[in-house]
Amino acid sequence: MRTTDRKKSPLVDTHCHIDLYPDPETVVQRVESAGIYTIAVTNTPSVFPQTAALAAGRRFIRPALGLHPELATERERELPTMWRLMDQTRYIGEVGLDYVTPSRTERARQRKIFEAIVAKCDESSDKILTVHSRRAADDTVEVFGDSFRGTVIMHWYSGPKRALEMAVDKGFYFSINTAMVDSDRSLELIKHMPRERILTETDGPFVHTSRGPAHPENTREVIRVLAKQWDLTEQNTRKTLYDNFACLLTTSSEDNLPRGPVNRVSRHSFARRQTPRRRGT
Numbered sequence: 001m002r003t004t005d006r007k008k009s010p011l012v013d014t015h016c017h018i019d020l021y022p023d024p025e026t027v028v029q030r031v032e033s034a035g036i037y038t039i040a041v042t043n044t045p046s047v048f049p050q051t052a053a054l055a056a057g058r059r060f061i062r063p064a065l066g067l068h069p070e071l072a073t074e075r076e077r078e079l080p081t082m083w084r085l086m087d088q089t090r091y092i093g094e095v096g097l098d099y100v101t102p103s104r105t106e107r108a109r110q111r112k113i114f115e116a117i118v119a120k121c122d123e124s125s126d127k128i129l130t131v132h133s134r135r136a137a138d139d140t141v142e143v144f145g146d147s148f149r150g151t152v153i154m155h156w157y158s159g160p161k162r163a164l165e166m167a168v169d170k171g172f173y174f175s176i177n178t179a180m181v182d183s184d185r186s187l188e189l190i191k192h193m194p195r196e197r198i199l200t201e202t203d204g205p206f207v208h209t210s211r212g213p214a215h216p217e218n219t220r221e222v223i224r225v226l227a228k229q230w231d232l233t234e235q236n237t238r239k240t241l242y243d244n245f246a247c248l249l250t251t252s253s254e255d256n257l258p259r260g261p262v263n264r265v266s267r268h269s270f271a272r273r274q275t276p277r278r279r280g281t
Contacts, residue, residue, distance in 0.1 A: 008235060009242035010060075011036040011223075013216035014175045015093065015130045015155045015201035017043070018061070019051045027215065028054055031061055036216040037245065037270060041093040041130055043068040044075050045082040052088065062270060064091035069098040069132055072113045073106060079113070083120060092121055093130030094155065097140045111139060118143050125149035128248065130175065130201075132156075137163035144170060151248055156180060156203060157189065164192055173248060175201035178209055178218055181225035195230065199248070200241055 011034070018040040021027045031038050040055055041064040042048050048065045055061040065085050067075060086092075095117050097110050121127040127150040133140035137159025144152060152172040156179070157164060167174075174193045177200070180186035190198070200222045205213030209221065227237040249270060 009239040011216065011219045011238070012200050012242060012245045013038040013202050013204075013219055014153055014199045014245070015039060015041055015177075016204050016216055017041055017094075017206065018054060019047060021205050021213065024054055028058065028061060031216050032058055034217055036060055036219070038062070038216050039064050039091050039093065039128075039130060041091075042066040043071055043094060045078045045085055046075075048085055048088075060270075062091055063089055064093040064130060065089050066092065066094040067113070067117065068094050069096050069110050069114065069136075070100075073109045076109070076113055079116065082117070086120060086124065086127075090126060090128055091130070092117070092127050093153075094132050095129060096132030096155075097136035097143075098132060098134045099136040099139070100134060107136075111143065114140075115143055118148065121150050122148055127151070129153065130155045133159055133163075135159075138166075141166045141170065141172075146170070151251065153199060153248075155201060157193075158186065161189070161192060164189060168192075168194060168197070171197075173197045173199055173244070175199045176222050176226070177201045177203050177207050178214055178221050179203075179207045181222050187225075187229065190226075190229065195240065196244055196247070198226070198241065199244055 013036055016038050018024050018027050019042060038061045040051050040061055042051050043066055045065060045067060052063040055063045065082060067082060095114060097114055099107055121129060129150060130153045131140060132155055141163050154167055154172050154174045156177060157174050174197060176198060200219040202214040202216055202218055204215055207214040209218055223234055223238050227234045230237060
């Protein structure tokens with residue numbers, strides 16, 4: 001970690017496709033060196049084991065089990081694999097709906113698959129989901145109903161204000177990346193997101209900065225823009241965002257987790273359920 005960062009709150013990247021960079025191991029080393037809490041999302045259950053192996057033994061990286069909506073119908077056969085792997089991580093993503101397709105049949109199949117994933121997560125009661133909702137915000141929020149037992153992060157939200165308000169009412173979080181803070185429309189949407197529910201992400205390597213694919217350290221650029229919008233110092237903005245992440249981990253954890261100030265992420269709470277449950281528990 002850089003000397004200038006040691007007295008600051010850690011950075012957080014709640015949505016990063018580490019496995020899709022040209023050299024994932026280098027990204028892992030950069031994340032660990034900088035001390036950036038990072039959720040490594042996956043697009044299909046079949047690639048989760050490789051990402052889990054990358055994250056094994058790491059302090060700051062946790063693997064997420066996903067089935068991206070644009071691949072969901074093609075890879076529906078992987079759902080049994082997803083159910084089998086669910087006990088190996090607390091983090092689920094990337095999942096959701098994508099209605100770029102004009103096909104009603106395709107949309108209906110996507111929704112059926114997503115409903116099944118949400119139902120499985122509800123059974124576990126402690127999952128943290130990072131959720132895609134492009135052109136499908138209303139349906140995406142609706143799938144969770146009014147009593148979902150888990151925590152939802154709306155990744156790169158770009159939908160209408162009405163669906164945003166429904167998501168806020170359900171207690172969802174929202175993760176912001178550099179592409180969003182470069183968009184006037186997204187900046188306007190961010191104004192309607194409760195400050196205590198905002199997190200940072202990169203969606204790297206899909207999002208690009210002027211220097212190439214976004215990396216977890218590029219969350220600093222999001223912090224700079226949010227600091228201006230919120231009229232706070234960058235240090236206080238960074239602390240707010242880190243506190244939000246710590247609060248997310250605390251409120252989505254079971255009662256056997258250690259209690260303490262929400263502005264401190266325990267290694268236990270970030271790591272919980274990375275390994276399978278023992279049989280009979």
